[in-house]
Amino acid sequence: MSATSAFYFAPETTSCSTCRGGNTYAVRTFVMRVIKEFVKSGKDSEALVAKRGGMTDLTFVRIRDQEGGTFTKMEDYVNAYVDRRKAGVAMPWECVEVCVGDEWVPGYKFYTLTQPTTEDPNPPPGLDLEQAPAVTPGSGFDRNLYKKLRYQVRISPKSANEPWYAAASKEGLMVMAPHNELYRSEVKSGGKYYSTLWGWLKSDPLLPVHEGILYAQSESGAGDPWDHIEVLVGDGWVDGMIFCVFRQQICAQDFKFN
Numbered sequence: 299m300s301a302t303s304a305f306y307f308a309p310e311t312t313s314c315s316t317c318r319g320g321n322t323y324a325v326r327t328f329v330m331r332v333i334k335e336f337v338k339s340g341k342d343s344e345a346l347v348a349k350r351g352g353m354t355d356l357t358f359v360r361i362r363d364q365e366g367g368t369f370t371k372m373e374d375y376v377n378a379y380v381d382r383r384k385a386g387v388a389m390p391w392e393c394v395e396v397c398v399g400d401e402w403v404p405g406y407k408f409y410t411l412t413q414p415t416t417e418d419p420n421p422p423p424g425l426d427l428e429q430a431p432a433v434t435p436g437s438g439f440d441r442n443l444y445k446k447l448r449y450q451v452r453i454s455p456k457s458a459n460e461p462w463y464a465a466a467s468k469e470g471l472m473v474m475a476p477h478n479e480l481y482r483s484e485v486k487s488g489g490k491y492y493s494t495l496w497g498w499l500k501s502d503p504l505l506p507v508h509e510g511i512l513y514a515q516s517e518s519g520a521g522d523p524w525d526h527i528e529v530l531v532g533d534g535w536v537d538g539m540i541f542c543v544f545r546q547q548i549c550a551q552d553f554k555f556n
Contacts, residue, residue, distance in 0.1 A: 316354075316414065317353060317354055317411060317414070318412070318413050319398075319411030322398050322399050323353075323398065323411050323412045324354075326348055326349050326353070327347070327348045327349075328346070328347050328348075328396050328397060328398065328408075329344060329345075329347075329396070329397040330344070330345050330346070330347045330361070330394050330396045330405075331343045331344045331345070332376075332379045332393055332394055333393060333394060333405075335384060336380050336381060336384050336385040336388070336393050337379060337380065337381065338379055338380065338381045341379050342364055343363070344363075344364060345362060345363040345364065345375065346362050347359055347361045347396070348360050348361075354412055354413055354414045356372075356391075356409055356412055359371075359372070361375045363378075372390040372391065375390075376390045376393050376394070380393045389543070389547070390405075391406050391408070391409040391543060392404075392405060392406045392540060392543070393405065404539075406539055406540050406542075406543045407525075407539050409543055410522075410524075410539060410542055410543055410546075411522075413546075440532060441548045443531045443532045444544050444548045445545075445548060445549055446474075447473065447474050448471060448472065448473050448474070449472045449474070449529050449530060449531070450469070450471060450472075450529075450530040451470055451471070451472045451527055451528065451530070451538075452468055452469045452470075452527070452528050452530075452535070453466055453469075453499065453526055454525075454526055454527060454528050454537070454538070456526075457526040460526065462499060462500045465501050466498070466499055466500070466501055467488035467490070467498070467501065470485040470487025470488070470498060471485065471487070472484070472485050473486070480524070480542050480545065480546070482494075483495055485497075485498035490503055491503060494523075495523035495524070495527065496523050499523055499526055523538075524539050524541070524542050525538060526538070
């Protein structure tokens with residue numbers, strides 16, 4: 299499918315904040331597909347997804363598939379192409395992957411890195427309750443587990459090759475700020491107190507908050523701290539990036555941010 303296919307974009311009415319993942323996520327049109335393991339048998343799910351609002355807004359989109367179908371909601375596209383027997387209670391953006399530049403990025407990561415950067419001089423106070431993506435958990439999914447302020451956390455084994463991993467304290471207790479602040483989290487671990495996630499990962503209690511809340515472009519080039527973390531939710535460990543997406547969506551619906 300050609301990325302040059304025509305889309306009609308409504309005039310941009312929202313402020314154009316910088317995406318957390320940088321300019322590569324501020325593009326208007328991306329190629330998207332359902333994860334191979336989840337796609338319905340016989341379906342070619344590749345489609346174009348276009349932002350019709352601000353560069354950081356994924357609630358106002360248009361999706362065009364290869365059969366000429368058009369969707370204005372992620373949920374409708376997912377219903378058409380995802381086999382729920384395979385995907386279970388996975389949420390829409392967790393079912394897909396998006397081509398960013400030359401790389402296929404997991405949908406939940408694409409969604410999170412498209413949100414406004416925490417370095418924006420005028421950041422939004424939180425997700426708009428009416429604009430938040432719909433969450434449709436299946437049976438057995440307890441949304442209350444994603445609204446707590448304290449969680450057991452551990453460093454993901456996938457980060458074992460990071461230069462700071464060997465010296466890091468591998469498990470801790472994370473205390474989160476208000477529900478819409480994912481990057482102002484404190485960690486108590488190994489008898490020490492860390493004011494930021496990066497401070498915990500790098501075993502540096504004095505790491506400044508400014509670096510600690512950088513989302514995707516830290517000075518060290520280490521990327522997003524949540525990508526190196528797993529969170530104990532109920533009885534199971536959840537990937538940090540997935541936890542962020544679930545928490546954002548659920549809390550945006552259940553809390554009114556001032």
